[in-house]
Amino acid sequence: MDVKLVNPFIDAFTTVLPQMGFPTPQRTGMTVNDQNAKSQGVAVIVGFTKEIRGNVVYNMSEDTAKFIASTMMMGMPVESFDEMAQSAISEMSNMLTANAATNLTALGLEVDISTPSLTVGTDFQIKISNEQYLCVVMDVSGHQVEIDIAVQQ
Amino acid sequence: MEKVKVMVVDDSRISRMMVSSMLAKTNFEVCAMAENSAEAVALYAKTKPDVVTMDMNLPDADGIECTRRIHAIDPKAKIVMISAMKDAKLIMQGRMAGIGSFLQKPVSTNELIDTLMIMCNENVGAVAVYRESYVTTFAKVLQQSLVSIFGIQSEIEIAQNEESVLHVDGVAAVIGIVGEPKGRVAVYMDSETMYSLSKAMLGMDPQDDLSADEAEAAIEEAGNIITGRAVSRINDVFKDKEMRITPPGTVIGSDIILSNPELISFNVVAKTSYGNVYMNVGFARGV
Numbered sequence: 001m002d003v004k005l006v007n008p009f010i011d012a013f014t015t016v017l018p019q020m021g022f023p024t025p026q027r028t029g030m031t032v033n034d035q036n037a038k039s040q041g042v043a044v045i046v047g048f049t050k051e052i053r054g055n056v057v058y059n060m061s062e063d064t065a066k067f068i069a070s071t072m073m074m075g076m077p078v079e080s081f082d083e084m085a086q087s088a089i090s091e092m093s094n095m096l097t098a099n100a101a102t103n104l105t106a107l108g109l110e111v112d113i114s115t116p117s118l119t120v121g122t123d124f125q126i127k128i129s130n131e132q133y134l135c136v137v138m139d140v141s142g143h144q145v146e147i148d149i150a151v152q153q
Numbered sequence: 154m155e156k157v158k159v160m161v162v163d164d165s166r167i168s169r170m171m172v173s174s175m176l177a178k179t180n181f182e183v184c185a186m187a188e189n190s191a192e193a194v195a196l197y198a199k200t201k202p203d204v205v206t207m208d209m210n211l212p213d214a215d216g217i218e219c220t221r222r223i224h225a226i227d228p229k230a231k232i233v234m235i236s237a238m239k240d241a242k243l244i245m246q247g248r249m250a251g252i253g254s255f256l257q258k259p260v261s262t263n264e265l266i267d268t269l270m271i272m273c274n275e276n277v278g279a280v281a282v283y284r285e286s287y288v289t290t291f292a293k294v295l296q297q298s299l300v301s302i303f304g305i306q307s308e309i310e311i312a313q314n315e316e317s318v319l320h321v322d323g324v325a326a327v328i329g330i331v332g333e334p335k336g337r338v339a340v341y342m343d344s345e346t347m348y349s350l351s352k353a354m355l356g357m358d359p360q361d362d363l364s365a366d367e368a369e370a371a372i373e374e375a376g377n378i379i380t381g382r383a384v385s386r387i388n389d390v391f392k393d394k395e396m397r398i399t400p401p402g403t404v405i406g407s408d409i410i411l412s413n414p415e416l417i418s419f420n421v422v423a424k425t426s427y428g429n430v431y432m433n434v435g436f437a438r439g440v
Binding site: 126 | 401
């Protein structure tokens with residue numbers, strides 16, 4: 001797993017979130033995993049392909065998802081993780097991955113990204129790679145978002 | 154749904170009959186048939202078809218000249234050329250005259266319907282185009298692949314997904330689609346069906362042991378193969394499209410909600426003796 005290919009995803013996260021009104025996220029953890037990721041409540045999968053292929057997952061608790069959706073909607077209260085909040089989280093994942101794709105292009109690697117797939121539930125696992133993948137934990141105002149990145153070499 | 158009117162322009166009576174018989178059981182209705190350019194222009198003005206199929210060889214002017222004359226009375230006319238020859242020069246001249254699409258004789262029913270659907274996008278709506286041009290292909294490939302991968306027969310049903318969420322208990326392989334149109338496919342089933350199917354895929358007996366990891370990997374690979382085949386088939390029909398797929402991501406567990414508020418999606422169900430295999434095909438809105 002080449003770290004060079006992972007930085008564009010982390011950079012996208014730290015660049016895009018402040019543009020949506022969040023304080024600059026801090027990286028609080030980074031591990032190389034080979035077990036399936038466990039859903040924390042809300043997990044969005046975005047696939048990419050072309051010069052490199054893989055998947056990225058944005059994995060967070062429902063509380064964090066509601067906090068992010070609320071901030072994205074100019075502080076509108078989000079009581080339940082409803083369709084509008086789900087759209088906001090999908091859109092954020094789309095923006096993050098599109099920004100990462102732009103960062104990858106700067107490295108000379110063209111990628112096209114799929115539409116995000118949003119999954120909700122507390123009792124499931126996510127498998128994005130047959131091999132190792134990188135798990136980065138980002139802190140946004142005390143809320144943790146796990147980013148799982150798998151790139152097929 | 155309102156019928157879409159088609160005018161068929163061809164000097165051969167057999168060719169005209171072939172096109173009308175292909176469209177007989179569809180949402181297209183042949184509103185006029187013309188055997189030469191002059192008749193085509195007159196009938197176009199009279200019947201105002203939504204789309205025209207145009208032969209290249211006409212007795213009084215060729216199909217390109219006939220297209221120019223129709224465009225003179227309706228600059229928005231949608232015209233698809235169906236001719237025996239299809240080369241770069243003809244396509245270039247045709248495009249300049251305003252021909253939207255080119256098909257070579259003999260035309261298959263699917264090819265003709267898909268092309269007309271795409272041409273009439275604004276007239277028939279995105280949902281119908283997605284269903285006829287993409288989802289039916291996914292459904293056919295699913296059915297064929299269940300035979301070739303698992304050796305099982307199935308009954309297929311297709312319905313537009315009216316709810317914004319899917320409920321998954323078991324396993325779901327999610328495969329992204331990039332290109333035009335963009336979207337994603339989810340192939341999912343319950344655990345019992347997953348074990349039965351993956352054992353069939355690996356040539357094992359029902360009482361043999363198979364780990365959860367291996368069973369999930371088998372379903373993931375099957376989902377990947379089915380989606381890949383369907384996308385290749387669609388790319389073969391629409392030469393100007395290039396859809397590609399992303400590697401599968403798999404979710405495994407119970408009470409999983411797969412939410413897609415942004416997608417126009419369709420549920421395909423394959424009923425098999427091992428249980429139901431579900432495939433949801435979703436496309437981004439506004440393509």
